Amino acid sequence: MARERTGEVTFQDIANFTGFSKTTISRYFNHPGTVSEENRKTIEKALSSLNYSENRVAKMLAKGKTDIIGLIIPNLYNGFYQTIQDLLIGTYDKYGYKFLVLSGSDSESRERRYIRELLAYRIEGLIILSHTIPSSELAGLGIPVVGIEREDRYISSVSTDNHMGGVQAAKLLYENDCDEYIILNSPTATDVPAFGRVMGFVETVQGFKKPHTFLEYEMDSEYETMVDSIEKIMKNKIISSFPGKRKGIFCLSDSSAIVVLNYLFRTYGCLPEDYRIIGFDNTPASKEAVLPLSTVGQQVEILVDTAMSILLDEIRTSKEYGRFSQKDPVHAVIPPRLISRETTD
Amino acid sequence: MARERTGEVTFQDIANFTGFSKTTISRYFNHPGTVSEENRKTIEKALSSLNYSENRVAKMLAKGKTDIIGLIIPNLYNGFYQTIQDLLIGTYDKYGYKFLVLSGSDSESRERRYIRELLAYRIEGLIILSHTIPSSELAGLGIPVVGIEREDRYISSVSTDNHMGGVQAAKLLYENDCDEYIILNSPTATDVPAFGRVMGFVETVQGFKKPHTFLEYEMDSEYETMVDSIEKIMKNKIISSFPGKRKGIFCLSDSSAIVVLNYLFRTYGCLPEDYRIIGFDNTPASKEAVLPLSTVGQQVEILVDTAMSILLDEIRTSKEYGRFSQKDPVHAVIPPRLISRETTD
The missing domain is CATH 3.40.50.2300 (Response regulator)
Structure with a gap:
């Protein structure tokens, strides 16, 4: 089968067929971006007519x-x-x-x-x-x-630079006049990048002489576990704990930030004035959330x-x-x- | 460089080194799932010691x-x-x-x-x-x-089977006692799969002798264009048009369904009793929406x-x-x- 597909067509043959120079044919194969759309089409028709098929595998061995x-x-x-x-x-x-x-x-x-x-x-x-x-x-x-x-x-x-991401999040919440700074993290996210984010956030908040609280939710492969655990934390440790304070919640992933936002929306029908939320990752879902979510994005x-x-x-x-x-x-x-x-x- | 990485080690050499049979060595390469974790580790150590490197490219040409x-x-x-x-x-x-x-x-x-x-x-x-x-x-x-x-x-x-997906969506909305059946589609989605969905939906709704309305929103590469267009449709053509009727909205993508849901939530602080929504695709975002979204999923x-x-x-x-x-x-x-x-x- 391999042989049937292997043509014996050379660059010269293609040049003759199209009327282009061998250099143009070579550019088509090696730097396709430099060949105009029109010339490309002409060459493609020629390849098809000549029944051309490159054997890259042989080339690999050779070069x-x-x-x-x-x-x-x-x-x-x-x-x-x-x-x-x-x-x-x-x-x-x-x-x-x-x-x-x-x-x-x-x-x-x-x-x-x-x-x-x-x-x-x-x-x-x-x-x-x-x-x-x-x-x-x-x-x-x-x-x-x-x-x-x-x-x-x-x-x-x-x-x-995850540390800088934490700094950026803390500064934004500070500019939003937050009184209480809450870091919401999962215990499984104790790898190096997440650690840098937390350090950058905490150091910056301390620089502003503001209080911070570290809360951990449970997580396994089920999305529902995360939702249950975050909703319990919201109910028992956040809503009841800081009356009259504006709470800035820094979530180490957009997924968890969206759970927080959805919980507040379902409870109050809106994002109350005394809450500010920022996530991390700039996932597609962060833009599609009930309120588009503020977040720190990696420049992928x-x-x-x-x-x-x-x-x-x-x-x-x-x-x-x-x-x-x-x-x-x-x-x-x-x-x-x-x-x-x-x-x- | 290629030559330096190419070992001349045979299956027999690996068998000798590990004390396993040649069959086991062959199974390791060709049916790795059938070799125990322990034996795999032994073989991997042997490969490393013997400086083994398979030349698959040469094999490709040969076979x-x-x-x-x-x-x-x-x-x-x-x-x-x-x-x-x-x-x-x-x-x-x-x-x-x-x-x-x-x-x-x-x-x-x-x-x-x-x-x-x-x-x-x-x-x-x-x-x-x-x-x-x-x-x-x-x-x-x-x-x-x-x-x-x-x-x-x-x-x-x-x-x-996109047609069946449309049937499933219509039946679910009918079981939800909807009076008005609204199909929300983008004009760009007139390819064959989307067409099947709409046909299945409309035929089923007609079978139930219920009225349906077809609404198209604008879409380009910007997410914001879709949001603007759907919000206008919600305000001008849905909310004001069917007073006292329960509206079943069939969105041909989860993205558009989430925009509808978010709009209702931001307007009413909840999903009102006279609205039911179903999307299509079962995207990750559909589960993370402010209310987890009902949808028709492809069995990927x-x-x-x-x-x-x-x-x-x-x-x-x-x-x-x-x-x-x-x-x-x-x-x-x-x-x-x-x-x-x-x-x-």
Whole structure:
């Protein structure tokens, strides 16, 4: 079957057929963005008429250039990972790299197997979002590796400045004249990024000489558990505890912030004047909430573009030297962006 | 670089190192699910010690088996496409196929180029969700192709029974004693699936001898345009038009249903007794709405699993015959699932 699809058509044949130069044909294949829509159509018709079919696999063996990047993400149900994955796939027209994606489900041995699997396809680089495998091990894979929002001591990485996100949230609530500062977090979110957010928030609130309260809700894989637990906290620890005070609630995820907002709306028919809410992540749902939610958003486009720049640089370097060894990992930190909507002034 | 990573280690070497049989080593590579966690770890240590690295690219050329399926989706911003893509990637542990994903952004010439690009990697099959390229052309690619929710005359396909979804929505509103049946749609959603939903709904409502009204809102790439347009319709055409009647509103997307719900909540502080709302899609946001939204959900897991079964069957057949030609395309139709939450009784 493979043979039937393999044409023996050369660039020269296509040039002859279309009347274009060989350079134009080469640009069509290697830098498609530089060929006009009209010329592209002409070339495509020619390819179809000539029954052209490139055998990339043979080329890969010949040149060691697969144009494939491996991507390992922890799971497929978290909106942040989904967004990063989609944006990476969307860089294809810009950089010409395709992605082989595997999802690790937080198992170290499974992810190790996945990485070996990807290496067998001669991926040119790896982007990794999952946390299970230490960077010391990743640095020894022999190809460039860039981590996004994960432990990164021995590999290059891109992360959001979570501490600054906490500072931004605290400042916005302060500008909203809040008296009581409440941090609503889940105990499972004690990983490094969430910790940075809390630290930035608490330090800033203390700088303003304002009181803060730390409340933890329960969470498991069921959404309903989170809702039940947050509604209990609202009823027993927030509504009854701070009479006459304006409460600024900083939720470490938009999902939990929306539960708080919905509870207040169902109880009072509106967001009462003595509440201000801010979430984290800028999920699509945050915009669609009963009142559009104020939130701190990661600049995902910049995260992805920076990760690709670093990785492609390292791929280029590794090709020049004929091999790759990670000597000076680059750590890019991207500031988050405060998005003020209707749950704050 | 490629050479440095290529070990010359054989299954026999690994068997000798671990003390396992060659069969166990083979199972580890070809049916990883059948090897115990403990044995897997032993083998992984051995692979690491032996500096083993499989050269899959060479194998691909030798056997024509790449274990790669191509996936073309229309865009990366629609939750349905995102879900399908993630579920497909998640089938890796079950079927052992990896996916090369490209996103077409509704350009026929671009998608044609993408398909040629994927064919160059010797993908074994193609799953396509985008609409631009006619199935007659896809059927001639020489590899098995399965469409999901798209025109499918000449290729195998999997679709949701959208007509049944409309029937389910109408029946639920009828059981809720609605007097007026309102269909809220966007003019851009006049593709085949949306049409089926409307037909199923209208036919059922007519069967109940109840009146229905068809209202269209404006939509562009801005979410705010949809919100503005729906809020105008609510104010001018719904709230004022049916006094004393219970209105059952069938929204052809969850996004628009949530806008309706939010508008009512912000106006009345609750969902008034004379309104019932049902959406379509069962998006994550539908569960997180101020009142969890009743909706008609596509059974995405079943869609994906059926698409994979059909495609893998065709891949097997094509290997037996040495080539692939699409003779009897299979068209699987999956019923949707009614999800009754709090915007209906």
